[in-house]
Amino acid sequence: MKAMILAAGRGKRMMPLTANLPKPMLKVAQRPLLEYHILRLKNAGIKDIVINLAWQGDKIAEYFGNGAQYGVNIYYSREPAGGLETAGGIIHAIDHLCNSDDVFIVINGDIFTDYDASALTQLVLNSGEAHIVLVENPSHNPDGDFCLAHQTINEQRYTFAGIGLYHKHFFEPYEAGFIPLGPMLKAGLQQGVVSTELYLGVWSDIGTPERLMEINRIQEQ
Secondary structure (H helix, E strand, C coil), rough: CCCEEECCCCHHCCCCCCCCCCCCCEECCCCCHHHHHHHHHHHHCEEEECCCCCCCCHHHHHHHHHHHHHHEEHHHHHHHHCCCCHHHHHHHHHHHHHHHHHHCEEEEEEEECCCHHHHHHCCCCCCCCCCEEEEEECCCCCCCEEEEECCCCCCCCEEEEEEEEEEHHHCCCCHHHCCCCCCHHHHHHHCEEEEEEECCCEEEECCHHHHHHHHHHHHHH
């Protein structure tokens, strides 16, 4: 199984920290966010990793190289200036993500978590096309994003963790271009082709300088 780390976002809310640096290169406990993901994927037995690049992407490629120093193989999917959004970036790299089973993991590069990706490597999608991880709602997203798959649309909503397992069929109806993933997941949940899980461990969306400072404070304790 292969994995993709989404790292092409502009990170405007992180300014001025991202004026000359991609957001996934910001550090928690003196280590880039991307490095945590690479190491966790390796520990889960995943050696082939795709990272998409746009804003200041060369700095990611220069830092991580071909991945040999981490014991993995890294392929870089380069996107036009401004990027292609989440689903657009996945579709752009789809040929590099698929192998014999056409199932792959995708993780947002700008989150910090201790989620064990090996749980996804053991998951069978059956008739479904995607499985996503949800977390309890942080203060900056109190209304959440999606209900758990077995709930009705009027029940508790949780926040999308930016972690998922996907079959290539999930993306086949869509043409290449600038495409967000959220509406696709919402439609898939309504159609019954997306399953969910609720994760209660460490997770943070590093979306603002204040959140970055907070997670660093916690890690230093």
